[in-house]
Amino acid sequence: MRRFYLLTRDLHLYLGLFVSPFILLFAISVFFLVHGLPGAAGPVPPDAPRTVTGVHMPPGVATLQGRARVDALRPVLDTLGVEGEVDFIRHVARQHRLVIPVRVPGRETTVTLDYEEGTAVVSSRAQPVSDALVYLHKTPGPHNVDVRGNAVFMRVWRALADATAYLLMFITVSGIYLWTSLRAERRIGIALLVAGACSFFGLAYAVAR
């Protein structure tokens, strides 16, 4: 039993320290998300766009959909030197254009491809750290499921975001176990636990009933 206690305490400590920067990331970004702060800051002007001609388009790119279209266009983006997660692809059929926002945390690049002419206009916009935090908080997220995870970094981030949630659950459960060993703090701890449960369930019920 004592060995189990010591093991739990060490895991609580070391795993908690490892995951703490991720918890700070998710916690700090909450303030921006809850109060809509990135929008209030206003858009950052993009860098001067560059135009590339003679771009080789994969055959049938206009008719492809979803992930197949992203995968087909990835070599084109590589040729243009644009790396990152493709958010989505908007097809403007009348103008023979594909508009492709590509993101990495802290930078958004928009590639506009004219698949008839074989030209590409690439414009990039740096974003503040707050936008990077919000982006990481919200991704991979529930939207564009078919497309999401088309960049390696996003697949790694998905695993890390999941790991943060699982580790947070482990840390809370192990924390409860460690707290139960502190007899002097048991009464006030139970009172706070009950108060937290009442405020949580009461508020959730009031909001959702």
Add this chain to the structure above:
Amino acid sequence: MPLPVSEVSPPDTPRRNPVDAFFVWNRRLHYYLGLSLLFFCWLFALTGLLLNHPKWEFAQFWPTRVQTRAEQEFRGPEGTTDLARARDLMRQFGLAGEVQWPNAQAAAGPFSFQVTRPGRAVEVKADLATRRATLQQTDVNVWGVVHVLHTFTGVRTTDAVNERDWFLTTIWALSMDAVAAGLVMMVCSSYVMWYRLRTKRRGGIVALLAGLATCGVFVVGLRWLM
């Protein structure tokens, strides 16, 4: 179970100096905050997983949604602003929740808005000439409710039209702030507690640096690397 001395909570005797008192209260703050925020942390951790895995079968809610449609007559509506008129209509229809506006009201069309709360959305289209309104209601199951609780702030960074306008949304948003602030304080207090454990310093530094480096690559590193 006998515990190591460092694990036993210090007795409630007067502290010798403010530094000791700080360490005692730092320790208490850590587990008091943890216990009081426990259920909020579980909710946001669980729903974070659900949001990142929308294909998980057990948590599906949209295919099983229940939609109903009703028509109602109304008076007025009274009020000098769109929000006041919407609130008056909601009172007459027995609705409560956050008002979501369309990007623009059609000039010749009905007065339209949506009333949302976790688990329910009601699309209201009120014809001000005939004093009749159609109410399209969508209800989702408990998984839908917990999904929305994660994101129920009343504002979006990309939406300049809508503002938070329901007092319960404000309270929920403030509770999100409180959880976030509580987590930041818990992390800070854990650093203080860890640093006092001399035998754990080396291993702790390795764990903390590993976390900082991994997280830092995503927050500031990728924009330089890619």
